[in-house]
Amino acid sequence: MMTEIKLLFASLLNDEEKIKEITHWLRVMDRPNGWHYDLDHVWILKELEKAGILPGSTILDAGAGQGIMQYLLASRGYNVISLDFSPRTPPPRSKGIFKIYGEGNVEISYHHPYMKFINFNSKQSEKLLNHLKWKKFKKLPELPGRIIRKINSYIQYLFERLFKNHMKYGTVRYLRAPFHDVPIESGSVDAVISVSAIEHSDIELFNDNIKSLSRLIKQGGLMLLTTSATEDKDNHYDEKVSGWCFSIDSLVSYFPGSTVDFDSKACSDSLLGSNVFMKRLDPYYYLDPNSPFYRKKFQKLPYLPVGIKLVK
Ligand SMILES: C[S@@+](CC[C@H](N)C(=O)[O-])C[C@H]1O[C@@H](n2cnc3c(N)ncnc32)[C@H](O)[C@@H]1O
Numbered sequence: 001m002m003t004e005i006k007l008l009f010a011s012l013l014n015d016e017e018k019i020k021e022i023t024h025w026l027r028v029m030d031r032p033n034g035w036h037y038d039l040d041h042v043w044i045l046k047e048l049e050k051a052g053i054l055p056g057s058t059i060l061d062a063g064a065g066q067g068i069m070q071y072l073l074a075s076r077g078y079n080v081i082s083l084d085f086s087p088r089t090p091p092p093r094s095k096g097i098f099k100i101y102g103e104g105n106v107e108i109s110y111h112h113p114y115m116k117f118i119n120f121n122s123k124q125s126e127k128l129l130n131h132l133k134w135k136k137f138k139k140l141p142e143l144p145g146r147i148i149r150k151i152n153s154y155i156q157y158l159f160e161r162l163f164k165n166h167m168k169y170g171t172v173r174y175l176r177a178p179f180h181d182v183p184i185e186s187g188s189v190d191a192v193i194s195v196s197a198i199e200h201s202d203i204e205l206f207n208d209n210i211k212s213l214s215r216l217i218k219q220g221g222l223m224l225l226t227t228s229a230t231e232d233k234d235n236h237y238d239e240k241v242s243g244w245c246f247s248i249d250s251l252v253s254y255f256p257g258s259t260v261d262f263d264s265k266a267c268s269d270s271l272l273g274s275n276v277f278m279k280r281l282d283p284y285y286y287l288d289p290n291s292p293f294y295r296k297k298f299q300k301l302p303y304l305p306v307g308i309k310l311v312k
Helices: 010-014 016-029 037-050 069-075 114-118 123-137 143-163 203-215 248-254 264-272 275-280 283-287
Strands: 002-007 058-062 079-084 099-103 171-176 189-195 217-230 236-238 243-247 259-261 304-311
Touching (some): 016 037, 016 069, 037 069, 037 189, 058 069, 069 189, 248 259
Parallel strands (some): 079 171
Antiparallel strands (some): 236 243
C-alpha cells in the first residue's frame, strides 16, 4: 500500500470542465454545495483519470448519502456501489435518469448517533429544515436569488431527464452497511472513493474502517478519501457538524509511511485568495450569522480540506 496525504488547493478549481460538470449535477439533483466539495470532487475525478480507471469499472462511494458524486460517476459510465449506514431511499430527482437498485433501507444491527443526525428519510426533518431556513432568510434580499436558482435547477433537471441519452450511464446499487462491515466480496471494486464521510464515523473504528474498505479493492486499485484536518496538535470534534477534524500527526499514525504535503498556510491562502472559491460559496454560508463564512468576511477556514490516496 502506498499512501499520500495532501491538502487540497484552490488550483483544483481552475479545471473549468469539471466545475461545469459538478454544477450540472448539483442543479439536476438539487443539492447544496459544501464549501470544500468542489475541491473534493475535482481532486477525486482527476485522480481516477490519472489512475486510468475507465468507464465500466466498479467504484464504491463510501458514505455516499445524497451526495452528487455517485450520480456524476454513474453519468460517466461507472457502476457505483452507493454505501451508507444511514437509511435512504433514492431521491426523487434520480427518477427517469439513473438505474438504482439494491437496498438503502434495510434494518442493520450497527447503530451510530450520526444516522439520526443526518436522517435522509424523514419528510418531517426536511419540512423543519425548510421552515427554519425560511424563517431565517425571509427578511433577506437574497430570496429572489434563491427562487431563480430553484427554477434553474428544475430546468436543468428537465433537460437532463428529457434530452440526455442515459444508455451509457452506469448503474447505482444502494447498500446499507457500516464501513467496518461491508457485505461484499474482497477485491470486487476498482476503486473506493469517499467524500467527507470518514470524519463522521466512530473514531475508535478508524483503522477498522480503512482496513475493511481496502479489502474491497482489487490489487492495483485505489482508495480516495476526502476529509477535514486541523493545524492543532490534537484531533478535535465539531459538535455542530458532528464530525472530527484530524491533526496531521494522527493522520500519519493512521497511515504509517505515507507521504505528506501539509503546508496549511499555503492552502488557506490559496483558498481565501481565490475568486472562484468565493464565487462558488453557496449563499447559505454567507447569509447565516452563525456560519464561519458570514458575509464573506473571514480570515481563517473552519478546517483544512484533505485528500488521502491509497494505492493497493
Ligand atoms: C457529510 S455526509 C457526506 C455525504 C456525501 N458523501 C456527500 O458528498 O454529500 C457523510 C455520510 O457518511 C455516512 N457515514 C458516516 N460514517 C459511516 C460509516 N461508518 N459507515 C457508513 N456510512 C457512514 C453518513 O450516513 C452520511 O451519509
